[in-house]
Amino acid sequence: MRLILGSASPRRRELLAQIGVVPDSVLPPDIDETPLKGELPRLYCARIAREKVQAVQVGADDIALCADTTVALGRRIMGKPVDAGEAAAFLIALGGRRHSVITAVAVRRGDQIWTREVVSAVKMKRLSDAEINSYLASNDWQGKAGGYGIQGLAGAFIPWISGSYTAIMGLPVAETAAMLVTAGYPIWKGQP
Numbered sequence: 001m002r003l004i005l006g007s008a009s010p011r012r013r014e015l016l017a018q019i020g021v022v023p024d025s026v027l028p029p030d031i032d033e034t035p036l037k038g039e040l041p042r043l044y045c046a047r048i049a050r051e052k053v054q055a056v057q058v059g060a061d062d063i064a065l066c067a068d069t070t071v072a073l074g075r076r077i078m079g080k081p082v083d084a085g086e087a088a089a090f091l092i093a094l095g096g097r098r099h100s101v102i103t104a105v106a107v108r109r110g111d112q113i114w115t116r117e118v119v120s121a122v123k124m125k126r127l128s129d130a131e132i133n134s135y136l137a138s139n140d141w142q143g144k145a146g147g148y149g150i151q152g153l154a155g156a157f158i159p160w161i162s163g164s165y166t167a168i169m170g171l172p173v174a175e176t177a178a179m180l181v182t183a184g185y186p187i188w189k190g191q192p
């Protein structure tokens with residue numbers, strides 16, 4: 001049995017390493033992440049994680065792990081911004097309000113698929129033009145849902161969360177560990 005991480009996200013690899021899990025290989029799937037018309041954020045996020053794990057090519061006894069992180073402002077889905085303009089629009093909309101961050105995790109072994117969603121609430125302070133411009137210039141918004149990463153500079157914009165910090169970063173480690181155990185991955189063996 002091998003563990004395949006179906007993700008190009010360096011954060012997901014680091015968060016797995018935090019709980020002592022090193023995948024045997026990393027095979028990011030390439031799927032269409034366009035939301036369906038009127039699709040609600042949580043359903044969208046769960047669907048994308050499931051589609052990612054279904055798209056990973058693995059042997060019958062291998063375990064595949066994928067996740068998706070989506071920022072939701074009410075019913076509005078904020079994925080990874082395509083450019084600095086979209087990142088700016090996201091940050092302007094998120095500043096001074098509470099939003100949700102949903103991370104869906106999907107694990108597959110053979111024909112069996114397990115999925116779980118972790119929803120966190122995040123408060124972002126109202127941002128000044130100087131803060132937005134300086135953040136955009138840092139490029140730290142690139143490749144991150146909602147156009148920010150709580151684990152970087154944008155941590156200075158976030159005074160309060162309720163939920164899972166690791167889920168906001170891209171992979172809820174407690175839920176992921178439990179799902180890997182369910183799928184038969186020997187997570188607690190060989191720990192020093």
Ligand SMILES: Cc1cn([C@H]2C[C@H](O)[C@@H](COP(=O)(O)OP(=O)(O)OP(=O)(O)O)O2)c(=O)[nH]c1=O
Pocket residue numbers: 006007008009010011012028029067068069070071080101143144145146148149150151168169170
């Ligand atoms: C909100 C938030 C998101 N993110 C990141 C986590 C994810 O990498 C990214 C959301 O994009 P995803 O589509 O979930 O993941 P990805 O494209 O980076 O990687 P893959 O699909 O191959 O697994 O946003 C942070 O790093 N910090 C944050 O605070």
